[in-house]
Amino acid sequence: MNEQWWLAPCQPIDHVARQKAEQRQARLTKPTGALGRLEQLAIDLAALQGRECPHLEQPWIAVFAGDHGVVEEGVSAYPQAVTRQMLHNFVAGGAAISVLAHQLQARLEVIDLGTAGDGEPLGGVHSYGLGPGTANFTRGPAMTDEQCRAALAAGRASAERAHQARAGVYIGGEMGIGNTTAAAALGCALLDLPALALTGAGTGLNAAAVAHKQRVIDSALLLHQQVASQDPLEALRRLGGFEIAALSGAFVSCALHGLPVLVDGFIATVAALCAVQLNPGVRPWLLFGHRSAEPGHTYVLQALKGEPLLDLGLRLGEGSGAALAVPLLRLACSLHGGMATFAEAHVSDRPT
Ligand SMILES: Cc1cc2ncn([C@H]3O[C@H](COP(=O)(O)O)[C@@H](O)[C@H]3O)c2cc1C
Ligand SMILES: O=C(O)c1cccnc1
Numbered sequence: 078m079n080e081q082w083w084l085a086p087c088q089p090i091d092h093v094a095r096q097k098a099e100q101r102q103a104r105l106t107k108p109t110g111a112l113g114r115l116e117q118l119a120i121d122l123a124a125l126q127g128r129e130c131p132h133l134e135q136p137w138i139a140v141f142a143g144d145h146g147v148v149e150e151g152v153s154a155y156p157q158a159v160t161r162q163m164l165h166n167f168v169a170g171g172a173a174i175s176v177l178a179h180q181l182q183a184r185l186e187v188i189d190l191g192t193a194g195d196g197e198p199l200g201g202v203h204s205y206g207l208g209p210g211t212a213n214f215t216r217g218p219a220m221t222d223e224q225c226r227a228a229l230a231a232g233r234a235s236a237e238r239a240h241q242a243r244a245g246v247y248i249g250g251e252m253g254i255g256n257t258t259a260a261a262a263l264g265c266a267l268l269d270l271p272a273l274a275l276t277g278a279g280t281g282l283n284a285a286a287v288a289h290k291q292r293v294i295d296s297a298l299l300l301h302q303q304v305a306s307q308d309p310l311e312a313l314r315r316l317g318g319f320e321i322a323a324l325s326g327a328f329v330s331c332a333l334h335g336l337p338v339l340v341d342g343f344i345a346t347v348a349a350l351c352a353v354q355l356n357p358g359v360r361p362w363l364l365f366g367h368r369s370a371e372p373g374h375t376y377v378l379q380a381l382k383g384e385p386l387l388d389l390g391l392r393l394g395e396g397s398g399a400a401l402a403v404p405l406l407r408l409a410c411s412l413h414g415g416m417a418t419f420a421e422a423h424v425s426d427r428p429t
Pocket of ligand 1 (some may be wrong): 084152154155159163227243252253254255256257258278279280281393395
């Protein structure tokens with residue numbers, strides 16, 4: 078396998094399909110532009126799927142889990158054991174993303190990159206065993222080079238499974254207590270911002286705890302930023318997490334295979350930013366499901382020029398905000414493909 082597979086050229090967008098979809102939108106029985114952003118959404122999907130009338134039959138949802146050494150600094154409201162406990166919950170059907178996947182009739186796969194716990198394999202979970210979690214990045218790099226590459230490759234393998242199953246869209250979710258800290262640190266390194274910009278309450282820290290989290294992130298940036306700001310891969314290795322690296326790998330791989338991605342919240346969007354910095358050809362393949370309540374999400378979306386579809390005050394992760402946007406995407410496709418044109422319905426168009 079190519080040493081730096083993430084640098085390969087991404088699939089081009091189908092401009093002919095885009096043009097046909099634009100022309101079709103202009104002929105549908107409604108005032109021009111009256112369906113607002115749903116019109117552009119259908120056109121964008123047409124260009125990504127390479128057909129005038131796109132459709133979204135099979136969403137693929139992958140939830141990547143990993144633990145974080147930085148939790149020993151006291152940066153999350155919940156204990157680390159929750160990461161592994163939630164793996165059971167994902168498989169048993171009790172997690173938010175499990176319910177949403179069931180309702181959407183989407184395939185849900187659960188991937189444990191490396192979590193703290195007794196190490197017993199969990200039924201129904203792909204396990205990579207990269208370690209009990211990343212190292213505490215306030216003291217050194219979060220990952221070794223091997224761990225970072227293995228996590229990227231695990232994401233690539235997931236995207237390839239989705240592509241082979243002919244998924245219409247890929248959603249990458251994450252689970253990892255402490256990962257809003259890792260995502261904030263990585264996002265700051267990638268965007269050259271201070272911790273203040275991207276630090277939030279995560280699972281529900283109070284104001285004093287958020288201030289402490291910000292200091293922890295600033296100290297990590299002081300240690301790593303000089304090296305990390307030169308190179309997105311090195312930033313990911315030093316400040317990211319197993320599940321964040323897997324998401325970045327999955328997003329690059331989706332773009333290499335021409336599979337549209339519906340990006341979730343703060344953590345997934347930082348992984349998407351890293352994927353775009355690794356390979357700018359990834360950007361056209363990204364759609365953004367929602368704006369998270371985590372305040373840093375807005376900065377990262379702005380950096381990617383991403384316009385989220387929903388803004389519901391969600392702060393969960395797991396891919397939940399992206400999954401919630403799937404019905405909207407499906408309805409945009411139904412309107413685009415199912416509405417009559419002015420000629421078909423014998424309705425008078427606006428005089429030119
Ligand atoms: C029960 C539970 C389920 C979750 N599902 C997603 N997260 C979310 O919260 C975590 C990040 O927040 P922080 O950085 O503050 O730890 C991640 O696991 C994320 O996926 C959860 C968190 C909890 C507690
Ligand atoms: O937006 C997210 O992805 C998020 C926010 C808070 C906690 N977990 C995830």
